[in-house]
Amino acid sequence: MVHAKRALWVTLVLAGLATIITSHATEYLIGTDDVFRSLQTRGYCEIGNHHFLKDDYNELYRTFDQFIDLMSNDRDFAIKIHTIEKDFLSIDTQKKRYCSAPPSYRDPREHETKRFNKIYFQFIKEHYNLLCDTETYTYDPSVESFLKNMEKLDAMARELFSEIIDRLEESRPGIKALAYGKYQELTVISKIVRYEKSEGWGTTPHRDKSCISLIWDSNDDDDDSLLLCEDTQNPSFKKLKKPIRFFSQAEDVTSTILIPGAACSKAGIDLNPTIHGVAPIKKEYRHAVISFLLIPDIDMSEITSDFIEPSEENVVKVTPKEFDMFFPSAKIVVRHPLDAEKILLVQRNAYYEPAGGKLEIDFSTRTAENLEQCAIREAREELGLMVSIEQYIGSYYFFWSIDPNKFSSCAVFVGEIVAQDPAFITNADSSELRIDPVWVSVNDILDKKVRVDPLYIGLEDLLIDYCRQVKG
Numbered sequence: 001m002v003h004a005k006r007a008l009w010v011t012l013v014l015a016g017l018a019t020i021i022t023s024h025a026t027e028y029l030i031g032t033d034d035v036f037r038s039l040q041t042r043g044y045c046e047i048g049n050h051h052f053l054k055d056d057y058n059e060l061y062r063t064f065d066q067f068i069d070l071m072s073n074d075r076d077f078a079i080k081i082h083t084i085e086k087d088f089l090s091i092d093t094q095k096k097r098y099c100s101a102p103p104s105y106r107d108p109r110e111h112e113t114k115r116f117n118k119i120y121f122q123f124i125k126e127h128y129n130l131l132c133d134t135e136t137y138t139y140d141p142s143v144e145s146f147l148k149n150m151e152k153l154d155a156m157a158r159e160l161f162s163e164i165i166d167r168l169e170e171s172r173p174g175i176k177a178l179a180y181g182k183y184q185e186l187t188v189i190s191k192i193v194r195y196e197k198s199e200g201w202g203t204t205p206h207r208d209k210s211c212i213s214l215i216w217d218s219n220d221d222d223d224d225s226l227l228l229c230e231d232t233q234n235p236s237f238k239k240l241k242k243p244i245r246f247f248s249q250a251e252d253v254t255s256t257i258l259i260p261g262a263a264c265s266k267a268g269i270d271l272n273p274t275i276h277g278v279a280p281i282k283k284e285y286r287h288a289v290i291s292f293l294l295i296p297d298i299d300m301s302e303i304t305s306d307f308i309e310p311s312e313e314n315v316v317k318v319t320p321k322e323f324d325m326f327f328p329s330a331k332i333v334v335r336h337p338l339d340a341e342k343i344l345l346v347q348r349n350a351y352y353e354p355a356g357g358k359l360e361i362d363f364s365t366r367t368a369e370n371l372e373q374c375a376i377r378e379a380r381e382e383l384g385l386m387v388s389i390e391q392y393i394g395s396y397y398f399f400w401s402i403d404p405n406k407f408s409s410c411a412v413f414v415g416e417i418v419a420q421d422p423a424f425i426t427n428a429d430s431s432e433l434r435i436d437p438v439w440v441s442v443n444d445i446l447d448k449k450v451r452v453d454p455l456y457i458g459l460e461d462l463l464i465d466y467c468r469q470v471k472g
């Protein structure tokens with residue numbers, strides 16, 4: 001078995017070498033001839049790298065751990081790092097350019113509600129340049145060595161992304177112009193993560209918001225945590241599996257997985273994002289490094305990275321064809337119990353909308369909710385509020401941003417609070433898309449100060465009409 005594996009690996013490396021010699025003078029071995037086709041049909045391809053080896057990664061992980069210790073033990077130092085990051089993002093063009101994933105150091109130990117079991121740092125070259133010019137950089141030798149290691153990885157990412165984009169351009173002209181945009185160089189973020197042992201998902205299955213992502217390395221025992229879905233047309237949790245790797249078999253090559261993110265299809269490139277996740281972490285710590293190539297300056301605000309399956313598997317089996325496309329839904333505007341000029345909405349990404357969601361339909365028992373029951377259930381699930389429906393104010397429709405072949409029509413109600421669940425915690429289910437309930441004044445809606453998703457055709461008008469009614 002070992003011999004067979006080895007022979008296959010050697011064949012692939014030789015095939016990769018042949019590709020390099022004939023077309024690309026590079027230090028990386030791309031293990032497949034047609035990268036675009038591989039991403040389209042299998043959702044990923046593996047790249048062998050003999051430039052950054054296991055020892056380099058281990059050194060990066062070691063220095064990241066030191067950086068984490070400094071960030072958590074030295075408050076002043078942490079504040080300085082965060083301030084420099086803020087300065088970086090205060091430059092409008094940079095904020096826009098890196099909009100889909102701002103640089104950030106996140107340590108769940110600093111947050112009251114521990115939503116994630118991981119600490120991460122996102123490296124952006126321009127942010128790093130600012131850091132280099134400060135005393136923060138030379139504050140402790142460990143900082144400099146960590147950031148230098150990240151810089152080395154990031155430079156490698158840029159080089160490899162540029163080669164991959166050239167390859168993709170051969171199959172799909174136009175992708176190169178999109179990736180470079182008006183800039184002279186690619187827009188890259190490199191991220192290092194330290195996961196803690198966990199019972200649940202290390203990272204719940206999701207799509208990246210990037211154009212393409214390189215999942216460099218992790219210190220799993222047998223590359224056993226990264227799972228991805230080869231079927232990018234109809235992804236599901238059940239289809240998630242370990243990618244097939246050949247390059248991780250050898251000592252002088254490390255294995256990197258390349259996948260497309262959501263920005264490609266958003267920008268009109270026919271590549272679906274590959275759903276991927278990190279299985280429960282069995283060891284005390286797991287480190288991983290990823291680089292994202294962004295398509296700069298495109299609006300990704302309505303695209304969520306969360307992967308929500310359309311429905312349960314048994315429901316899918318008996319779903320009539322038309323229900324693959326149409327999803328009825330209901331939402332509810334909740335009135336403030338004391339202040340008539342305030343209503344409760346939820347903020348999802350950058351936009352505000354009433355709480356609500358899809359009707360629950362069970363095709364196996366042929367039972368379903370009606371629109372009112374759906375609105376009441378959603379208010380309980382999303383807001384922890386028992387509500388009674390007072391009036392129906394109208395409906396709106398939208399094509400799904402994550403899948404334009406799907407369409408929903410949504411009924412909107414107004415309701416009053418009849419009881420509150422004292423034990424309710426917002427966003428307790430971290431696998432659901434994050435929402436933030438906000439009391440909004442009707443004047444702000446009338447003055448159009450509240451941003452409503454433009455993809456929801458008719459929702460803003462409905463809210464304005466209702467607010468006019470409130471104002472009499």
Ligand SMILES: [Fe+2]
Pocket residue numbers: 206207208276
């Ligand atoms: Fe990801």
